[in-house]
Amino acid sequence: MSKVLVNVERGQLVESIHRGNIAVVNAKGEVLASLGEIEKVIYARSSMKPLQAIPIIETGAADHYRLDDGDISLACASHNGELQHTDRAAAILDRLGLGVEDLKCGTHPPRWQAAYENVVKEGKEITPIYNNCSGKHSGMLATAKHMNETVEDYYKIDHPVQQRILSVISELTDVPKENIEIGIDGCGVPVHGVPLQNLALSFARMADPSEFEETRRQSIRRVTSAMMNAPEMVGGTSRFCTDFMKVMNGKMFGKVGAEGVYCVGIPSAGIGIAVKIEDGNSRATSAVVMEVLSQMGLIEEEELRNLESYHYPVLLNARKEEIGMLRPAFSIYNKAIV
Numbered sequence: 001m002s003k004v005l006v007n008v009e010r011g012q013l014v015e016s017i018h019r020g021n022i023a024v025v026n027a028k029g030e031v032l033a034s035l036g037e038i039e040k041v042i043y044a045r046s047s048m049k050p051l052q053a054i055p056i057i058e059t060g061a062a063d064h065y066r067l068d069d070g071d072i073s074l075a076c077a078s079h080n081g082e083l084q085h086t087d088r089a090a091a092i093l094d095r096l097g098l099g100v101e102d103l104k105c106g107t108h109p110p111r112w113q114a115a116y117e118n119v120v121k122e123g124k125e126i127t128p129i130y131n132n133c134s135g136k137h138s139g140m141l142a143t144a145k146h147m148n149e150t151v152e153d154y155y156k157i158d159h160p161v162q163q164r165i166l167s168v169i170s171e172l173t174d175v176p177k178e179n180i181e182i183g184i185d186g187c188g189v190p191v192h193g194v195p196l197q198n199l200a201l202s203f204a205r206m207a208d209p210s211e212f213e214e215t216r217r218q219s220i221r222r223v224t225s226a227m228m229n230a231p232e233m234v235g236g237t238s239r240f241c242t243d244f245m246k247v248m249n250g251k252m253f254g255k256v257g258a259e260g261v262y263c264v265g266i267p268s269a270g271i272g273i274a275v276k277i278e279d280g281n282s283r284a285t286s287a288v289v290m291e292v293l294s295q296m297g298l299i300e301e302e303e304l305r306n307l308e309s310y311h312y313p314v315l316l317n318a319r320k321e322e323i324g325m326l327r328p329a330f331s332i333y334n335k336a337i338v
Contacts, residue, residue, distance in 0.1 A: 002036040003330060005277070006284040010315065010324035018284040020260065020277040022292060022332060023200040027208040027270040029174065031197060033296060033332045038197040041181055042276050047257030048192055049076045049136050050223050051172055051202060055164040056139045057219035061146035065095045067139075072226035073233035074135030078256055080236030081110025081130040083118075088233065089129050092138040096145050103128035104155045105137045105187035112237055133187035135233070140189070155189045157182060162190055169194075171212075172202040186258060196274050199263060203272030206253075207265035224265060227253045240286045240310050247306045248299075254289065256282065262289050266298060284326060286310035291328035 008016040021036030031038070053075040056062050062072060071092055079085040093099055110116045110130045119126060128134055140161050144154045154161045170177045173194045181193025194202075205211070209220040227234055231245035234255065244254050254264045260277025262285040273292055277284045290311035293299040304311065315324035 002278045005035070005288050005328065005330050007327050007329045008315070008324065009327055015324070017329070018260075018277050018279060018281060018326075020275060020284070020288065021196050022288065022330075023197040023274045024292065024296065024332070025197055025200040025204050025272050025274075027201075027204040027211065027272075029201055029204075032271065033292075034197070035330060035332055038200075039195050040276075041193045041195050042199070042261065043181070043183055043185075043191050043193045043257075043259070044199050044263075045185065045191060045257030045259055045261050046078045046133070047199070047255045047261045047263040047274075048169065049078070050206060050227065050253070050255055051169050052076075052136060052165050053139055053223050054168045054216075054219050055143050055161070057222050058215065059143045059147055059164070061139075061142040062222070064146050065092070065142050067092070067142070069226040070230040070233050071135075072139075072223060073230035075139030076223065076227055076255065077135045077234045078132045078241075078258075079135060079233065080112035080115060080239065081132065082112050082115045082236050084232065085135065085236060086110075086129045089134045089138050092135075092142065096138075096142055098141055098145070098151065100127045100129045102141060102151055103131070103134055103137045105131040105133045105189075107131060114237075131187060133185075133189075137187065137189075157190045166190070166192070169202070172205050173198040174201060196276055199261075200272040200274035203263045203265040203274065204270055205272070207267045207272060208270030210270075224253050224267070227255075240289075243310065244286075244289075244307060247303050256285065258282070260285055262286070264289060264293075269298070271298070283313065287313060287326045287328050288330075291330070292332060295332050 002019040005020045006018040007014045023038040024033040144151050175194045183191045185191035209217045228250045231242045235241035259280035262275045264273040275288050313326045314322045317323050
């Protein structure tokens with residue numbers, strides 16, 4: 001069963017707990033450390049975006065449309081909807097000869113409060129460009145347009161765009177396509193369900209793609225390098241993905257997924273980490289990730305200090321006073337990392 005991973009402390013009491021599961025896997029598929037039910041099938045949600053971006057490279061769309069690191073990083077993003085994100089997504093669509101109306105991700109207000117306030121002040125319409133997945137959808141449209149495929153239905157499971165993605169996910173997770181659970185994500189595209197340890201394996205293979213042929217290796221490295229070179233596109237201001245990759249400075253890449261999912265890839269060690277918080281509350285994910293890295297000796301003390309606010313997130317009341325914190329509450333067994 002799942003394990004208690006995080007205590008939520010207020011005053012002298014543990015007010016709530018977050019249970020979950022953790023898998024740490026190398027590129028050979030060996031489980032180096034684990035807690036809970038790592039064989040349990042979960043939806044990867046947005047943590048799968050780096051894998052979904054691989055066909056943008058492999059089809060030639062990235063080169064054809066001159067997509068740089070920032071563009072590719074945005075295709076992996078669950079972004080804040082800041083101008084840096086929406087302007088870039090709009091520029092990609094313009095290069096494709098498409099518009100915001102071609103995005104099938106639906107609408108929601110910008111996640112970053114200042115960006116939302118700016119939209120309201122300027123009386124702008126909230127369009128799909130502000131959706132946190134607009135970069136991913138722009139990348140999907142780029143592959144469809146480059147391959148001379150229909151763009152109206154690129155988001156449907158039987159479209160070549162989604163079938164290419166399904167093949168990539170199958171190959172990196174080592175789960176046959178017919179065994180991958182398919183649902184519908186918040187932005188309307190297929191969402192993929194695989195065992196947690198296989199999700200960790202996919203990030204280990206993203207970290208160390210040496211077992212793949214050269215084209216796949218280059219595509220994977222281009223995606224992960226883009227994320228680490230332009231981390232502000234993956235999340236944005238005050239987001240763990242962005243701040244984590246900035247502090248790690250090319251040593252690791254990370255990607256959040258909805259409903260309490262988080263994944264990390266460590267290129268120098270060929271390791272993938274996958275976390276799933278059972279109750280779906282993403283507030284606990286950064287604390288768990290940071291604690292795993294700390295306990296396994298994969299992060300330096302200075303890096304831990306710079307990311308302390310994510311390791312031990314504080315709770316604030318309406319007056320912005322600190323009234324509690326989230327504290328990791330687990331020990332994870334690890335094998336030798338060499």
